[in-house]
Amino acid sequence: AQSVTQLGSHVSVSEGALVLLRCNYSSSVPPYLFWYVQYPNQGLQLLLKYTSAATLVKGINGFEAEFKKSETSFHLTKPSAHMSDAAEYFCAVSPSYSSASKIIFGSGTRLSIRP
Amino acid sequence: DTAVSQTPKYLVTQMGNDKSIKCEQNLGHDTMYWYKQDSKKFLKIMFSYNNKELIINETVPNRFSPKSPDKAHLNLHINSLELGDSAVYFCASSLGSGGQETQYFGPGTRLLVL
Numbered sequence: 001a002q003s004v005t006q007l008g009s010h011v012s013v014s015e016g017a018l019v020l021l022r023c024n025y026s027s028s029v030p031p032y033l034f035w036y037v038q039y040p041n042q043g044l045q046l047l048l049k050y051t052s053a054a055t056l057v058k059g060i061n062g063f064e065a066e067f068k069k070s071e072t073s074f075h076l077t078k079p080s081a082h083m084s085d086a087a088e089y090f091c092a093v094s095p096s097y098s099s100a101s102k103i104i105f106g107s108g109t110r111l112s113i114r115p
Numbered sequence: 116d117t118a119v120s121q122t123p124k125y126l127v128t129q130m131g132n133d134k135s136i137k138c139e140q141n142l143g144h145d146t147m148y149w150y151k152q153d154s155k156k157f158l159k160i161m162f163s164y165n166n167k168e169l170i171i172n173e174t175v176p177n178r179f180s181p182k183s184p185d186k187a188h189l190n191l192h193i194n195s196l197e198l199g200d201s202a203v204y205f206c207a208s209s210l211g212s213g214g215q216e217t218q219y220f221g222p223g224t225r226l227l228v229l
Contacts, residue, residue, distance in 0.1 A: 032215045043119070043205055043220030044158075051215040088156055094214035102171050103218065105158040
């Protein structure tokens with residue numbers, strides 16, 4: 001079984017500051033891991049995903065995440081926050097080795113950016 | 116040139132009514148999904164179809180019935196609407212059904228049951 005825990009339902013940072021959104025996963029098989037972003041009143045869109053290639057994954061809009069198996073973590077970072085980064089961020093996990101996988105989403109972290 | 120579209124965008128209705136939400140994707144994907152997002156933003160999968168065949172059917176009341184007339188369309192019909200059905204319903208699609216696939220989401224249908 002798979003699960004995802006996002007630490008912190010709300011994170012607030014100043015514009016230009018480091019963004020760090022935390023995600024820990026649990027999976028009985030090697031996982032695929034995702035970060036999706038949801039802007040207000042919109043659907044989700046993929047930021048980045050880990051599919052067992054490089055452990056440091058770069059995504060859109062300057063975000064990146066590092067897969068750390070020993071810590072079962074997949075934290076999302078961005079060196080310098082922009083006002084446009086304000087949104088809801090979802091970490092997600094799905095099992096590899098399955099042809100009909102369902103993705104399990106975390107509860108989301110709302111990112112606010114202070115001017 | 117919208118990739119995944121849903122209609123209607125907003126739906127306000129009375130308890131006990133029956134309503135449908137339509138979804139269409141023009142990405143040429145084989146797999147489509149329905150998700151429910153509650154007021155706390157928690158997102159849960161309801162159904163998934165691959166090439167018009169149901170492959171994921173979560174524990175959802177049988178008042179909810181998906182239908183996929185072809186690979187590009189996945190509709191959701193809800194009978195006897197209840198207050199607890201109020202949520203945002205998202206349609207999504209992916210190239211295949213494997214766990215590594217990126218899912219592309221529609222803009223959502225905001226359902227309010229009064």
